Amino acid sequence: MSLARSHARKMKPALHVQLNSAPANSASPSPAPLLNSRPLMDYLERNPRDPARENQFSAASGADRNARSMRGIPETPNGSRGPDPLMNYTLRPEDMITVKKLGEGSAGTVSKVKHVPTGFVMARKHVRCDPNPDFQRLLERELKTLDRCHSPWIVTFYGAYMDGDELAICMEYCEGGSMESVYKRVAEKGSSISENVLGKISEAVLNGLVYLHKMHHVIHRDLKPSNIVVTMEGNIKLCDFGVSGDLVNSLAETFVGTSYYMAPERIQGGKYPVQSDVWSLGLTMVEIAQMKNPFPSNLAPFELLHYIVNQPVPSLPEDEPWSAAFRDFLSQCMIKDFMKRPTPEQIMEHRFIVESSIRTPEDVNMRAWIREVWDYADSATEPSIPQAI
Numbered sequence: 016m017s018l019a020r021s022h023a024r025k026m027k028p029a030l031h032v033q034l035n036s037a038p039a040n041s042a043s044p045s046p047a048p049l050l051n052s053r054p055l056m057d058y059l060e061r062n063p064r065d066p067a068r069e070n071q072f073s074a075a076s077g078a079d080r081n082a083r084s085m086r087g088i089p090e091t092p093n094g095s096r097g098p099d100p101l102m103n104y105t106l107r108p109e110d111m112i113t114v115k116k117l118g119e120g121s122a123g124t125v126s127k128v129k130h131v132p133t134g135f136v137m138a139r140k141h142v143r144c145d146p147n148p149d150f151q152r153l154l155e156r157e158l159k160t161l162d163r164c165h166s167p168w169i170v171t172f173y174g175a176y177m178d179g180d181e182l183a184i185c186m187e188y189c190e191g192g193s194m195e196s197v198y199k200r201v202a203e204k205g206s207s208i209s210e211n212v213l214g215k216i217s218e219a220v221l222n223g224l225v226y227l228h229k230m231h232h233v234i235h236r237d238l239k240p241s242n243i244v245v246t247m248e249g250n251i252k253l254c255d256f257g258v259s260g261d262l263v264n265s266l267a268e269t270f271v272g273t274s275y276y277m278a279p280e281r282i283q284g285g286k287y288p289v290q291s292d293v294w295s296l297g298l299t300m301v302e303i304a305q306m307k308n309p310f311p312s313n314l315a316p317f318e319l320l321h322y323i324v325n326q327p328v329p330s331l332p333e334d335e336p337w338s339a340a341f342r343d344f345l346s347q348c349m350i351k352d353f354m355k356r357p358t359p360e361q362i363m364e365h366r367f368i369v370e371s372s373i374r375t376p377e378d379v380n381m382r383a384w385i386r387e388v389w390d391y392a393d394s395a396t397e398p399s400i401p402q403a404i
């Protein structure tokens with residue numbers, strides 16, 4: 016567990032109250048029901064009577080396949096695309112079985128689940144909820160944003176439902192795991208991640224950030240290796256912006272959001288510009304390249320914040336054979352003054368990214384790469400990591 020993460024857990028206030036009811040002894044009126052209200056749930060769940068959803072998830076004809084692909088409908092492990100199997104279903108807790116726990120973060124637990132009526136496999140994140148009306152308003156807004164995101168670089172959102180006091184967010188299951196699990200695996204094997212692969216990861220993350228910002232005016236705010244996931248097709252996607260990370264953190268009164276990946280301007284309590292995501296990307300890429308966290312491990316949380324603001328930014332060791340383009344990309348991402356730091360769109364023009372984007376799947380085969388990482392044989396029908404159902 017990372018220093019920041021253990022700190023976050025310790026400092027986090029318990030969010031244990033029933034949604035839709037005011038806190039005990041609260042003099043304030045009960046918040047307007049949100050998640051139990053049918054209009055929102057009808058909107059969030061895959062209710063075919065909702066014309067907006069019908070448009071988004073209409074059955075795929077052959078000609079519609081590419082459009083579906085661009086909207087992020089996930090691939091099956093063998094790369095083919097089927098019709099959206101959840102189209103006619105309302106997601107309900109009783110229809111889900113947990114296949115395995117994928118991990119636990121500061122906001123809740125993520126599991127691989129199977130939707131029994133369809134056999135469809137998803138990742139489900141359980142988030143503890145707060146009855147605070149501000150939380151519920153933010154939640155409604157964030158869920159609507161998730162629902163509107165359709166991009167190959169963003170994990171697809173399938174719907175949300177209440178399970179007791181917890182919000183369950185159902186999303187596309189990315190069998191290749193997170194970049195954190197990937198680099199740990201590569202390190203364990205005594206191998207390393209090539210610069211061409213790092214270029215493809217950076218390129219995908221930037222595509223996701225530009226999509227969020229341009230199309231939805233959203234800043235990720237929690238970019239880090241565990242929030243970048245990969246499919247067994249080698250597609251890199253972003254998860255955990257808004258709802259499942261920052262939403263919960265934003266309502267806690269303490270340092271829950273403290274993280275290795277926070278930009279100096281955020282630590283200093285300033286505003287949160289779009290360039291903060293670029294700082295986090297730089298740090299994330301140093302970590303993935305080095306296959307370890309770039310900050311000294313002995314720092315207490317407060318010392319870490321001081322270190323990020325006052326010490327030289329992390330960089331790749333001089334004696335390692337990284338290209339000048341990659342080194343310069345990282346130092347541009349981690350310019351301390353955010354006014355001088357490029358936005359995601361601007362850093363996409365950097366030669367490291369431009370050169371990466373020219374490389375074809377034959378040049379850099381991400382599908383073969385991720386399968387090699389997990390020793391996943393092409394002939395298998397299910398990935399060996401994580402386990403098959």
Ligand SMILES: Nc1ncnc2c1ncn2[C@@H]1O[C@H](COP(=O)(O)OP(=O)(O)OP(=O)(O)O)[C@@H](O)[C@H]1O
Nearest residue numbers: 117118119120121122123125138187188189193241
């Ligand atoms: N859609 C997904 N497909 C596959 N694995 C996922 C998916 N979403 C999350 N995970 C994995 O589940 C684990 C737990 O995720 P979670 O977001 O709860 O915590 P985190 O990102 O590790 O940390 P934190 O909560 O501190 O930000 C992570 O390893 C993450 O990569």
Ligand SMILES: [Mg+2]
Nearest residue numbers: 120241242255
């Ligand atoms: Mg996460």
